[in-house]
Structures are given as C-alpha cells and as structure tokens.
Amino acid sequence: MHEDGSDRRPQRGRPRSEKADRAILDAAAALLAERGVADMSIEEVAARSGVAKTTIYRRWSSKGSLALDAFVDRxxxxxxxxxxxxxxxxxxxxxxxxxxxxxxxETARSLTGLIAAAQDDPDLAAAWRQRVVEPIRGQWRTMFERAVERGEIPGDADVEVAIDVLFGPAYHRLLNGHLPITEGFVRAVVDYVVAGLGARE
Known part of the structure; x- marks a missing residue:
C-alpha cells in the first residue's frame, strides 16, 4: 500500500498484443484453409505469422483450439x-x-476438417458445440420464437427437431458430397419444415 492509500501492484507478464493475435489468427486461418486442421502445425503458424511458437502456446493450448478461433469469427x-x-x-x-x-x-475445407478433428478430440468437440453449434442454433431458435409470437406456428412446436430437420440434410450433403447443395434443395428443405409445422403466412 502506498502513502496515498492506493494499491499499485505491478502487473505480471506482458499485455497481449492485438497485432500479434491478428497475425497468428490470419496465419492459422490460411493454413487451415490450405491444408485442414490435421495437416497444419503450430510451427508453421509461427513461421508464417512471425510470432514465436512459445507465444502462440501461451495463448492457445492446442492446435485445435487455435484452428477453431481462426475459423469461427468469419x-x-x-x-x-x-x-x-x-x-x-x-x-x-x-x-x-x-x-x-x-x-x-476454403471455408468448406476448414469446416469439414474441424468437424473431423473434433471426433477424436473431446475438448475440441466441446468447444465446437459451444462456439459454433449453439450460437447458430440460438439464431434459428429466435426465428421460430418470433414465428410463435406472430401466430405463424403453434406455441408447442418442437423447435429443436425443426432445426435438426433443416440442418441434417444440409450437413449430410456437405459431408458426403453425394448431391449438391443447390438453391432448389434449400427451398425444398425449408418448405418441408414450414409445412410440417403447419405454418400460417
């Protein structure tokens, strides 16, 4: 405690550099898009970003967590x-x-690579659900809640199933590549869900 009554404790460590963080995330995003998460490395991110590998590990605990951060914002x-x-x-x-x-x-390669990597990495899988799946599902819940408030769909509509029905076919085509994700496909999936809910325009 100082004479003026203030508690001026020295800060430990250096403050994080936004410039360094941006360089790391940009390098990781580029490598993720080029090679996928399985074939990128922290060493390559360090070399491309010009930031020391030890600095990267202080900010991100694993390659998967760095790849997820690089992907999720955009x-x-x-x-x-x-x-x-x-x-x-x-x-x-x-x-x-x-x-x-x-x-x-580039986005497709990053997305499918992260989904694949999450199957063998429980921490990445949990982070994927928290950082990607839930925010997107949250937005879709909001759309259905608004529809309930407008009287378009019944209040007891199973919104979680409706979201699964919308995304299930889409991810099925994305991950298997057996059929294209066309505009007609988008309209058909939406119309099936809207009809199934008995929506009133």
Missing part, C-alpha cells in the same frame, strides 16, 4: 440473423447464408 459473421417478418422468408435467408458460407472452397 463463419458466424457470414450468417447474420434475418428478420423479414415471415418464418419461411427468415429460414430461406438463413439457410442460403449458410449455403454460401460452406460452398466457399
């Missing part, structure tokens, strides 16, 4: 929450935005 920004006043229109806009995001070759 992926979520590509999918803003629509509010058109109609459930069908909201769902169409949202699923189209997801489609545009995942059809970018």
């Amino acid at each position: 992926f979520l920004r590509l999918q803003p929450l629509p509010d058109t006043g109609s459930l069908r229109s909201d769902l169409l806009r949202a699923l189209r935005a997801w489609r545009r995001a995942v059809l970018e070759p």
Whole structure:
C-alpha cells in the first residue's frame, strides 16, 4: 500500500498484443484453409505469422483450439440473423447464408476438417458445440420464437427437431458430397419444415 492509500501492484507478464493475435489468427486461418486442421502445425503458424511458437502456446493450448478461433469469427459473421417478418422468408435467408458460407472452397475445407478433428478430440468437440453449434442454433431458435409470437406456428412446436430437420440434410450433403447443395434443395428443405409445422403466412 502506498502513502496515498492506493494499491499499485505491478502487473505480471506482458499485455497481449492485438497485432500479434491478428497475425497468428490470419496465419492459422490460411493454413487451415490450405491444408485442414490435421495437416497444419503450430510451427508453421509461427513461421508464417512471425510470432514465436512459445507465444502462440501461451495463448492457445492446442492446435485445435487455435484452428477453431481462426475459423469461427468469419463463419458466424457470414450468417447474420434475418428478420423479414415471415418464418419461411427468415429460414430461406438463413439457410442460403449458410449455403454460401460452406460452398466457399476454403471455408468448406476448414469446416469439414474441424468437424473431423473434433471426433477424436473431446475438448475440441466441446468447444465446437459451444462456439459454433449453439450460437447458430440460438439464431434459428429466435426465428421460430418470433414465428410463435406472430401466430405463424403453434406455441408447442418442437423447435429443436425443426432445426435438426433443416440442418441434417444440409450437413449430410456437405459431408458426403453425394448431391449438391443447390438453391432448389434449400427451398425444398425449408418448405418441408414450414409445412410440417403447419405454418400460417
């Protein structure tokens, strides 16, 4: 305690550098898109970003956590929450935005690589659900809740199943590649869900 009554304790460690963080995330995002999470390395991120490997490990505990951070910000920004006043229109806009995001070759490679890596990494899987799955599902819940408030769908509609029905076919086509994710496919999936809920326009 100092004479003026203040408690001026010295701060430990150096403050994080936003410039260094940006360089690390940009390098990781580029490597993730080029090679996927399995074939990227912290050493390569350090070399490309010009930031020491020890600095990267102080910020991120694993390659998977770094890859997730590099991916998640842009992926979520590509999918803003629509509010058109109609459930069908909201769902169409949202699923189209997801489609545009995942059809970018770099985004698709990063997305599928992270999903694959999460199968063998429980920490990454938990982070994926928290950082990607839940925020997106939260936006979709909001669209259904608005539809309930407008009287478009019944209040007891099973929103969680509806979201699964929307995303299940989409991820099935993305991960298996057996059929394209076309505009017609998007409209068909949305119309099946809207009809199944008995939505009233």
